[in-house]
Amino acid sequence: MAVVDLWHTGKPKRRTALYGKGLRWQARWRDHGVQRKKNFATKDAAELWDAERKLTPAQRATRTTVGDQWPKWIGGKVLKATTAADYRQKWRLHVEPQWGDRTIASITHSEVAGWVGDVTARTSPTTARRCFVVLSGIIRSAILDGVADADPTAAITLPRVTAAEVAPLTPAQLATMADLCRPHHLVVWTLGLTGIRFGEMAALTVADLQGRRLVVSKSITEVEAKLVTSTPKTGRSRRVPLPAWLADDLAAHVAGRDPQAPLFPTQRGGVWRSSSFKRVWEPARKAAGLRVRVHDLRHTAASIAIGQGADAKKVQAMLGHASAAMTLDLYSHLDEGALMAVADRIGNAVPRPEAP
CATH class of the missing domain: 1.10.443.10 (Intergrase catalytic core)
Structure with missing residues (x-):
């Protein structure tokens, strides 16, 4: 990977045909043998992105928070409006207050298990299960994005939902x-x-x-x-x-x-x-x-x-x-x-x- 100045070339620097046009700095890297590129307005932004690309999943996980990953997860899902609204409510009321500022790498299995039990006690088994769907979905999407390498939500025992008895009218x-x-x-x-x-x-x-x-x-x-x-x-x-x-x-x-x-x-x-x-x-x-x-x-x-x-x-x-x-x-x-x-x-x- 490298950061290239699109407006200048050579030593001493000479203006290129792209001078003054578009974004000046370009990060370049190879992805499975194919060259990729992304342009930035400033050299600092390009070099920061370049450095982030070089991090291992474990290193990225030490920086990426649940709050960082939330918009990527919810934005990438195709949901009915009612489901999307329910997920946003669960995030706002239960997931974000507990986990929003936490880095994914810092979350432990026992903490998640304790949180599920706490939400169940404060609300209901159904609410706890839905909150868990949001948290586990966020973390699994981070793993797929390569910014996390372990899933603390794996093998969590969820509360059983007892279906209410159907009571039809005569x-x-x-x-x-x-x-x-x-x-x-x-x-x-x-x-x-x-x-x-x-x-x-x-x-x-x-x-x-x-x-x-x-x-x-x-x-x-x-x-x-x-x-x-x-x-x-x-x-x-x-x-x-x-x-x-x-x-x-x-x-x-x-x-x-x-x-x-x-x-x-x-x-x-x-x-x-x-x-x-x-x-x-x-x-x-x-x-x-x-x-x-x-x-x-x-x-x-x-x-x-x-x-x-x-x-x-x-x-x-x-x-x-x-x-x-x-x-x-x-x-x-x-x-x-x-x-x-x-x-x-x-x-x-x-x-x-x-x-x-």
């Missing part, structure tokens, strides 16, 4: 909530009978109602007070079937409206935010005497479908899960009737033993 409770949410009852019926996500519902337009199907191809999410449109969670669109009577009610609901208008507009004609729909949902929920979230309408649709004999693959297609395994993990306990039938068949296959 059909009668669903009908009560829909009635109490009038004039937005069709939102409740649609969420509770199709299982689409709230953001997918908010993104639907009149044109997405196609007979007895809803075309779910977008999702609208509120991120840092702004509405962001993206693909559904799995990245794939789907066509969700509607009960005949709900399809008829929706057809009457959209008659004569602009095809690009929201299928379910707010009272002002705009797009629903989850925060604004809570102002409809919460008074209705309290009036019904229920402890349920809007998201529980998704579980309600799954529960009703399973109760009517739908198998895991059909429920997966309706809900837009990435796999049938995910559907089974969430909802297999709801099919108590099928499990009891299996127990009966096992009992029939094995005769009752005679009493001694």
Whole structure:
């Protein structure tokens, strides 16, 4: 590697054809036999960069902090807006205060393990796991960039996340909530009978109602007070079937409206935010005497479908899960009737033993 003056050449120095044009100083080096170069305004900047290039990963790690590597890691990732916002929040609240000024080489495995335990105790296992994703991602990107040679986040035991038990509404409770949410009852019926996500519902337009199907191809999410449109969670669109009577009610609901208008507009004609729909949902929920979230309408649709004999693959297609395994993990306990039938068949296959 070398630093070259592009404006002068020879001894004594003579001006080159590049004199006064562009950046004056150029660092040159060979990378796997190929010459590379980078220009700088000052000789000091070029020589500093040249010196940094010559450092070994271990030497770079003694200088590179977690805060130095954070923008390189987050800037190089392709993320949904909600995920990116979550990572930025975890960095700001938990990762940067603890690790931002620390050099990567100074961080030990036991320190990371202790920090994960501390974040778990102060917040939740889910938050701790997400914070760990940010820290470990930053350090691993530093290793790939050649500015670190050891990973103190390797083999860390993460807290187990206990999934909350799914609590769907009964059909009668669903009908009560829909009635109490009038004039937005069709939102409740649609969420509770199709299982689409709230953001997918908010993104639907009149044109997405196609007979007895809803075309779910977008999702609208509120991120840092702004509405962001993206693909559904799995990245794939789907066509969700509607009960005949709900399809008829929706057809009457959209008659004569602009095809690009929201299928379910707010009272002002705009797009629903989850925060604004809570102002409809919460008074209705309290009036019904229920402890349920809007998201529980998704579980309600799954529960009703399973109760009517739908198998895991059909429920997966309706809900837009990435796999049938995910559907089974969430909802297999709801099919108590099928499990009891299996127990009966096992009992029939094995005769009752005679009493001694």
